[in-house]
Amino acid sequence: MAWLLIIISVVLVWVASLCKTRQASFSPSKTVFLNNGEVLQKRNVLLVIAHPDDESMFFSPTITFLNSRGHNLHLLCMSTGNADGMGNIRKEELYQASAILKVPLQQVKILDHPDFQDGFGKVWNHALLAKIIEEEVISHAIDTIITFDDYGVSGHCNHIDVHRGLWMLLHDTSERNIEAWELVSTNILRKYSGPIDIWLSILSSMCYPSENMHCLLNKNPHKSFLAMAQHQSQWVWFRKLFVSFSSYTYVNRLRKIK
Helix, strand or coil: CHHHHHHHHHHHHHHHHHHHHHHCEECCCCCCCCCCCCCCCCCEEEEEECCCCHHHHCCHHHHHHHHHCCCEEEEEECCCCHHHCCHHHHHHHHHHHHHHCCCCHHHEEECCCCCCCCCCCCCCCHHHHHHHHHHHHHHCCCCEEEEECCCHHHHCHHHHHHHHHHHHHHHHCCCCCCEEEEECCCCHHHHCCHHHHHHHHHHHHHHCCCCCEEEEECCCHHHHHHHHHCCCCCCCHHHHHHHHHCHHHCEEEEEECC
């Protein structure tokens, strides 16, 4: 009987958490992400990722929120994900996933640079990363950049290198009108708590209220599954479980990089 009560409680919390996603965002400071309280101004946003499928596995709540607010989103993927020799396939899969996520295909750029090859133990050139990101900023009049934090969700070295490349750009550039935000990595228990982490993210934000932290809730988590399913070369059983139970499918906590 006790186990039955526990299962019922978990199911009820799970359902309540999914209902909470309809709110779209939460901020303890009462400000909306990328809105200073005045008339909403559309931003030119650059999302920088390391591999095809990062956008669907980790950033779908952010992408969904940006689209719902009418911001102009550009996606820069620093590699084709060619670790297993399927770079060309994964490149096309990213275009298909971007269509599901409503990112205009002409605003999706995928690099195949010899210095940015997918794989653990492959250190990417931070200065070159900074230069390429800066070129995109100038080319598309970008005013907001979003990427991984210094742990990169999973500790993947390529994710961390992308963060460090952006940090180098922000540190060295003379352009000070760029806002940069990082996806906050969570511990392993929260990472696999599914939509339940929504409540933990909100509670954490309430304990430390700041305009430099926002929770973006995924109003349509089913779209994350559809987008990730476009990455057929990666859509194996453990990634299906990941998308189902990963908190990143349901909520993104973004922290401003100072």
